[in-house]
Amino acid sequence: MADLTTKLGPVTLKNPVMTASGTFGYGFEYKDYYDLRKLGAVVVKGIAPFPSHGNPTPRVAEVTSGMLNAIGLQGPGVDKFLTGDEYMPFLRASGADVIVNIWGKTIEDYCEVAARLDADCAGITALEINISCPNIKEGGVAFGTDLNLAAKVLSSVRKATSLPLITKLSPNVTNIADFARCAVDCGSDMISLINTITGMAIDIKTRRPKIANLTGGLSGPAIKPIAIRMVYQVAQAVKVPIIGMGGIMNADDAIEFMLAGASAVAVGTAIFADPYAPLKVIDGINDYLEQHNCKSVAEIIGALRLS
Amino acid sequence: MADLTTKLGPVTLKNPVMTASGTFGYGFEYKDYYDLRKLGAVVVKGIAPFPSHGNPTPRVAEVTSGMLNAIGLQGPGVDKFLTGDEYMPFLRASGADVIVNIWGKTIEDYCEVAARLDADCAGITALEINISCPNIKEGGVAFGTDLNLAAKVLSSVRKATSLPLITKLSPNVTNIADFARCAVDCGSDMISLINTITGMAIDIKTRRPKIANLTGGLSGPAIKPIAIRMVYQVAQAVKVPIIGMGGIMNADDAIEFMLAGASAVAVGTAIFADPYAPLKVIDGINDYLEQHNCKSVAEIIGALRLS
């Protein structure tokens, strides 16, 4: 076994493979599949200060080598998340490393949920700030695609908690590096990317949008080349650790992200195809490191050869 | 047969299906496959005022449901294009409707090639201004992703020719509608979109980029949901006709673009899989119109149902 220990700024994980927020529920749903402690971290579905119904249905549509989703951040809200049996209490008991993805409709919402989690942070490894969800009309889009708004929400959240902070970037921007620099300037300890890319699909029989919300976020292998490019661009722009994601189906994909500059990766849509995908990625990274005589994951991070 | 005649502002085509620039060479390469007059229009590979080697190899890499390319606009230059046997003289003789895609490294380049084609415009139906090629370092990226530069080049080209002008937009921007409005304000008669999305792929065995140019443009079915979304956004923002493209493999895909608001479509990467793809799309659109009792293509343009 190669050493898979992964240092991400203030955080150390047992391996570099997480679940992508929104694709692994609250961990609870997969408890019968495997021991969650095997994962680098469980990143839970976005949590707001309030419970939320999410969007009307249909919320997903399958597209070539990917899917569109506009779940619209359905969730129990932070209170129930901290107390409900199938949420944080379960995760604490499981012994898994937990990263809580947070969102809100206003800056105050973000600060409130961050402060609540800060006050009750047993078992929470870090917060991931989702400024990039393209599905919520009230603010969500603007936070992730407007540098001034991003700076405001990120620096406010920084003041609301002393937990390690990950900023999750939206790919729906002209210059992703600007947003990464902004996040670092506002005190983020890590950057994660990419969230989904806004897309649309139309049923030509009914002439209706396949997603009730009209647009949805594109995820899956279709977006991988775009994600790899953005991870590379961000790795050139900032020095904090990067968590790469977008279309990772197997260890080869994950390694591609790491060579581009990601210190860790998250597996998302692939989990729908195969709940065991994150574990297979861990094993495959280990095999690659052994085959290439690497003693630790650090040796492949950003190891793209340009000459 | 439904009436496939397609009115695009100042231009009328016999049907709404073109070839996407760069994927059908100069038409000449496919002359033994079918009569080019069957196509709505042949859009030729980008033409500059000068001959150009293009980028080093490898220039393409296959990715999931798509490909990356960084051809780098290899081409004969406008002089040879206007006189060489396998270029414009061939196309004129073929009787096909021809749209010439143009590019340059400077605003002057764009104006020069536009003026040269204007002066020798027999057989040329329109010019398509490629401000969106992500592969040329000198200016290309900036023109398509910076509103001020876009406005400058587009209004300059407008003055350099009286030929119908199509502006081809880059998808690598936060707000595509802004660029569409800019193009219309600068006198473009039509908008075409999308060009390729910047992506990257790494060979994990060699740890080298799969494209010598490091990044390349992603095309093919992988990008279709993004393209449909952008066509819809542009259709809401401007009144000029839209030529939609990005991952069209068959008639169903083309119809999806038209329902989203495209008056015509272009088939690109699909031609590499099947040179007959554009003809199959024409036939399939005709079948759809007949099945849905539509007398003309106009009836399905923007016919997405939202309520």
Next chain:
Amino acid sequence: MKTGEIISNKLIQGSYFQVDFYAPEICRAARPGHFVHVQIANLTHRILRRPFSICDCSSDGALRVLYKCVGEGTTALSKLQPGTVCDLMGPLGNPFLAPAADEYPILVNGGYGAAATFMLTKESSNGGLMLLGARSASDLLLVNEYEAAGFEVRVATNDGTAGHQGLVTDLLQQVIQQETTRKWRFYACGPEPMLMAVASILQKNHLSGEISLDHLMCCGVGACFACVVKVKADTPEGWRYARSCKEGPVFNSEQLYLEK
């Protein structure tokens, strides 16, 4: 991951196929109303699994699914040869409550719904009644099998090619008005509009039943919130979105929040 080697896969009628997987572990755990989530191997540009009701399970480990070719996934599935090994998740979902010893099951089905409720025939000690609706006679599934299992079958077709010309809900109305002797338990599976009509008829008659919904699914285990359906709840709006893969696909008709 559980796997299922295809034992046989063949057209049975119209555009309906029947596939048998060798999946003894799933068979042992399967209850009526459960589903399996199938990865379709020969469709490499599609990521998501396809959910199918478990139609039958044999003691030697053969898991049967009846499916209709409606799109790319089901068409690709229909081309898989015996010997192909598929990746299966299951049994998944919240199953039907079996009829109590003194209950008489009345099934109201449309299309492949007849497959979804078939295992109930093994759970009823009193036989039962199936009301089956379809577009045309050739779409009526499993009629002989239900009869062989001791169920009465009444059919309705849109085009009148078999049984009552009209909707299966017409038959349901009749039954509710006429049958009075026995203690009923209703079960329903079929297209969404039909199910909503069934739920509404039951609610109006102060009856309750078990409704198996067919909603677009991704994860199949409650993690993604793709498959939600409105159920009555103590929220300001009077409803919440329940995950039909986990809290369903079987819901009690009283739980369902029916839009006006």
Next chain:
Amino acid sequence: MKTGEIISNKLIQGSYFQVDFYAPEICRAARPGHFVHVQIANLTHRILRRPFSICDCSSDGALRVLYKCVGEGTTALSKLQPGTVCDLMGPLGNPFLAPAADEYPILVNGGYGAAATFMLTKESSNGGLMLLGARSASDLLLVNEYEAAGFEVRVATNDGTAGHQGLVTDLLQQVIQQETTRKWRFYACGPEPMLMAVASILQKNHLSGEISLDHLMCCGVGACFACVVKVKADTPEGWRYARSCKEGPVFNSEQLYLEK
């Protein structure tokens, strides 16, 4: 589009497969050095075709390709059963110039290169010589077939398991130094580094030959500029990029612009 029904498709040695397509039209037009561009049907998440040299064409329309399983496309191809119909473009490319009546063909091949030049055996009235290089004895293709066609075969393997231990270019150097009696025409096909070494040896010895290059391709017909290779040209740089699918894959060794 031309189609080719698979007549047979089988492993021949190591990781090399041989597939025969029924494609009479392509067979009639095929010349040595031509290639076919194959759509691989069971790989639905891949768009591009795969180019393969035409190894042989029979009078009854069987088009033979020898291919090595190196990646997804070739692995998927190896799983296609007889009866499967593939979409083929071809014959494509600029073929080899056949040897003149007084010429003695010398082939310098590596890997599947032996397949690319095989049809030349039918064009030579004087037999010929094939120098064949490979990693190991099990990678040596078509040795018996060349001998049966009246060609002498000399082999080189990296690991010394057959013939000369070393490179096929060592054999080429020897031939150039020793053979003087006949008028030669050189042909070469194999991995790019080998071909560049062959071209360089030929250029140094003021000889010329025909080199078939294997470059990544998209369109296969000269439309996309994906497959370019540097050839000498009257440009400020002394070279231009030529499309190897159309101007090649066979180039004259003197045309090639060799980087220092």
